Amino acid sequence: MTAEVRAAIDPDFFDATALNLDLYGGVGLFAVALADLGGPSTRVTSVESDERATEHAGENLSEWVGAFAETGTVEKWLRALDQRATPGERSRLAAGTVVLDPPRSGAGREVMAALGRIAPAQIVYVACDPVALSRDIAFAREHGYHPTRLRALDLFPHTHHVETIVTFVKDANPRG
Numbered sequence: 001m002t003a004e005v006r007a008a009i010d011p012d013f014f015d016a017t018a019l020n021l022d023l024y025g026g027v028g029l030f031a032v033a034l035a036d037l038g039g040p041s042t043r044v045t046s047v048e049s050d051e052r053a054t055e056h057a058g059e060n061l062s063e064w065v066g067a068f069a070e071t072g073t074v075e076k077w078l079r080a081l082d083q084r085a086t087p088g089e090r091s092r093l094a095a096g097t098v099v100l101d102p103p104r105s106g107a108g109r110e111v112m113a114a115l116g117r118i119a120p121a122q123i124v125y126v127a128c129d130p131v132a133l134s135r136d137i138a139f140a141r142e143h144g145y146h147p148t149r150l151r152a153l154d155l156f157p158h159t160h161h162v163e164t165i166v167t168f169v170k171d172a173n174p175r176g
Helices: 002-008 029-038 051-060 074-084 087-094 108-118 130-142
Strands: 020-023 043-048 066-071 097-100 122-127 145-153 163-170
Touching: 002 029, 002 122, 002 145, 002 163, 020 029, 029 043, 029 051, 029 066, 029 097, 043 051, 051 066, 074 108, 087 108, 097 108, 108 130, 122 130, 130 145, 130 163
Parallel strands: 020 043, 020 097, 043 066, 097 122
Antiparallel strands: 122 163, 145 163
């Protein structure tokens, strides 16, 4: 799955020195994928609500000096970021890549609106429920993002479950 997420990250919109985020980060697998792309100085923060998973993410990210794992709900963490971010941080967030792998219920309006406000260069959304993904695609479009890549993966044969990875970029971003 990490290889699929790496493939979904558009190199034209990836900046290792930006503020990159891995939301609903678990043990940091997708944060590691981001860090691997950018090299040892990649800046990435993994946000996860489970404290034990965050500890493991911190261990997994320890070889990258600009990589951090923080415990908190994504909604509260983004709210706090939105309130405290300096103009310089907002600029680095706008150049960043956000990978998110929300629970089956999806990211929802609040998270997608917060992402619209921080306006990263690209969003890579990993979804396990097509209905929640459809709703969140609509929210992304409301905030000026459009999908540029979609990949469905049948990781659970003979079931109705499908993992989907969608890459979004801002409408104003010209394709290279």
